[in-house]
Amino acid sequence: DETVEFLSGAASKIRHPFTVNVSLDGDEATHDQQRGGKGLWKKTTGGIRRLATAGRCNLVTNTTITSINASALPEIALISNECGAKIAAFHPFETATNSSLQTLELANLVGGIRSLMEAFYREDKIKHLVLEFEASNAGIFFHLFDNGIFEGWDLIEDDTGFLFLRSESQGRQFL
Numbered sequence: 001d002e003t004v005e006f007l008s009g010a011a012s013k014i015r016h017p018f019t020v021n022v023s024l025d026g027d028e029a030t031h032d033q034q035r036g037g038k039g040l041w042k043k044t045t046g047g048i049r050r051l052a053t054a055g056r057c058n059l060v061t062n063t064t065i066t067s068i069n070a071s072a073l074p075e076i077a078l079i080s081n082e083c084g085a086k087i088a089a090f091h092p093f094e095t096a097t098n099s100s101l102q103t104l105e106l107a108n109l110v111g112g113i114r115s116l117m118e119a120f121y122r123e124d125k126i127k128h129l130v131l132e133f134e135a136s137n138a139g140i141f142f143h144l145f146d147n148g149i150f151e152g153w154d155l156i157e158d159d160t161g162f163l164f165l166r167s168e169s170q171g172r173q174f175l
Contacts, residue, residue: 004050011056022048022085024061026069026076034068045083052084059085060130066093067105070112074119077126089130090116092137109140113149120167120174129174 011018024044025034031041051057061080063069069076073090080088092109113131120126133141144150153165164175 001050004047004054007051008054008056018056019058019060020051021060021062021089022051023064024048024076024080024083024085024088025063025066026072027079030069030072034064034066045079048080048083048085058087059083060087060089061085063088063090064093065090065109065112067108070108071115073112073116074123074126077116077119077129078123081125081127085127087128087130088126089132091132092140106140106143110144110147110149113144117149117167117174120172121169124170124172127172129172131175 007018007020022044023035025031026041028041031044032038035041048059048061051059061076061083063073063076063080065073076090077088090113116129116131120129150165150167153167156164156166158164167174
């Protein structure tokens with residue numbers, strides 16, 4: 001509650017909403033397993049809801065896609081939306097030092113992303129989605145691109161020079 005009050009107050013003082021990114025990795029069991037502690041999902045989703053209710057922050061959930069949650073990406077997007085986030089962002093897991101998480105097999109990642117895309121076109125409850133790739137996992141993106149997953153998407157450039165692939169449906173967009 002103190003953090004929500006601080007962020008809301010700061011956003012109103014500068015008259016511009018902050019963008020707040022919150023990690024959300026699945027339903028309660030999956031999120032708690034992936035983040036390494038019991039009760040973390042309840043704290044996380046409660047915090048997202050309080051920030052959404054305060055209305056001063058642009059809320060983005062960030063999901064690290066792993067072997068634990070790759071098959072549940074549409075459900076995570078729906079949870080994100082139900083909690084009040086404006087955007088659900090997904091990022092394939094990269095190997096991290098001292099991590100108990102295992103990297104995804106490419107087939108699982110492709111299946112998870114395909115199911116997320118299908119849900120986006122099917123579920124108007126899923127608002128805006130972002131699938132993030134960086135230089136360290138760009139090979140995965142190129143594999144998906146080569147397999148036609150992004151066929152028909154528009155290539156756009158924002159004001160800062162970043163390039164995006166975009167698909168739109170009923171005023172919602174998937175970047």
